Amino acid sequence: MMSSMSLSRMLRAASVCRTMSTATKLTTVEVNDKTGIATVTLSRPPINALNVELLHDLYQSIKEIENNKSRGLILTSSNDKVFSAGLDINEMYRPDKDRARLLWTKLQDVWLALYGCALPTAAAINGHAPAGGCLLATSCEYRVILPQCRIGLNEIQLGLVPPIFCMFNFLNVLPRRVAERALVQGRIFTTEQALQIGLVDAVASSKEKAMEKCSQFIATFGQTNPLARSLTKLKFRGADLQRFESERTKELESFLEFIDHPQMQEDLGIYLEGLKKKNRN
Template sequence: MMRSKVLSLVARAASNRMMSTATKLTTVEVNDKTGIATLTMNRPPVNGLNLELLQDLKSSIDEVEGNKSRGLILTSSSSTIFSAGLDILEMYKPDKDRIRAFWTQLQETWLALYGSSVPTAAAINGHSPAGGCLLATSCEYRVMVPNFTIGLNETQLGIVAPKWFMASFLSVLPQREAERALNQGRMFTTEEALKVGLIDETANSKEEAIEKCVAFIGTFAKVNPLARSLTKQQFRAADLQQLQNERQQDLEKFLFFVNQPAVQKGLGIYLEGLKKKAKKQ
């Protein structure tokens, strides 16, 4: 039932590719009392990570860094989807220049979120496959609402997760658990994710999830902000530096892979399957 609903929503997004937009796809609200910023993704119906949403995410992260917020909470305006991950239509029969811009922007957005100087938490109020899981695991803390799923399911789509996707996963899960899940393309239910440590807490609603994220960020209230930030960045420095050093190679590897006939065929079959399933809903 849940999988069918996700497929239906993804198919709707696939049928209406957003090449450009005058509307900002994220919002930032800073709580006057706590000083904590809530960054909300708002690209209906599934927050598919296309070029424009990634640009807005990076811009909003920079805004939070610049306004001296005490922390950042990432969430979604959807009631059922946190983010369905990378917009497949960016990769299927791609435009040469746009696909380069898309992947470069994805790199920049990850570097900004994973390397953010402020405490970060994800209020996961819906399904979070692939790129959605990447965003969540790039944060320092995760609170998830029940009856949803999360995971890096790239292998199920015939896609190989880059090393920096794996780095975010490995910052949360033990290597043995992460390797098995990545190889299987496993999607964890909220309860399973809590059990293995992929998320830190559960909440009965988005509002409660945000409250718990606020409580986590509040644990740093008496900690020196600069010391905390530098400590975090030392922990993550190797992962961040590796991508910085290999950005061009990573881009070229992605372009080579995504343009392989077998990959394009697989993406086409997947999109057709989504459309057929959506029509049956």
């Protein structure tokens, strides 16, 4: 649920929009006045690593958009290379136990909010999306990715059993056999591979084009009764949401046990030291 990429150049959003909230610092929420579609932008340099604060802001942003009855939600990144690199390693290395518990609880909250969102949701994946980045993207109903990106759930390569919500996401967008193989191998897919297997719905040449495709998808529901649409969506996803709630505590305890294991802590320490050496060079 992590990455070694270090990037800093940021994109500027280009649309006619208004800011819905100024309190959130690690995500921005803007609503296009012409379409009524809200865009949530992940903005935690350099790679949108998911820490407690970013997950908290993202959850609040999703709920804010639902409460303001926008026509749909698009999730994207202010980084032009990374959508999100997944959970922040620093949150898991020698962690404070209470903060580690909060981290996983916040991740669960975000998944519930995004996967169970009443609005049409789309992801404009304008950069790499390993692990937690892929989780966010596949929680949405529609995904557009840029060329030369990589996406996938590689938790098993770190010795971590993928959480149940990772499995729900993959089974919701991929054939069962493909989903199972991808998860047990910890596969990371190229843009072309992701499109071929159906992990993403479309490829766009730029972030702007990806945003357009996402807006077009949401616009297809323009003549659909919003309540009927959302209830139908929740019927499809309801069994997943109910099962998750029944296993939520177990999943949390499994994560805490995993990161508390001495071998895992040793591996994380080696990984972080390797990152420091790379940055120095």
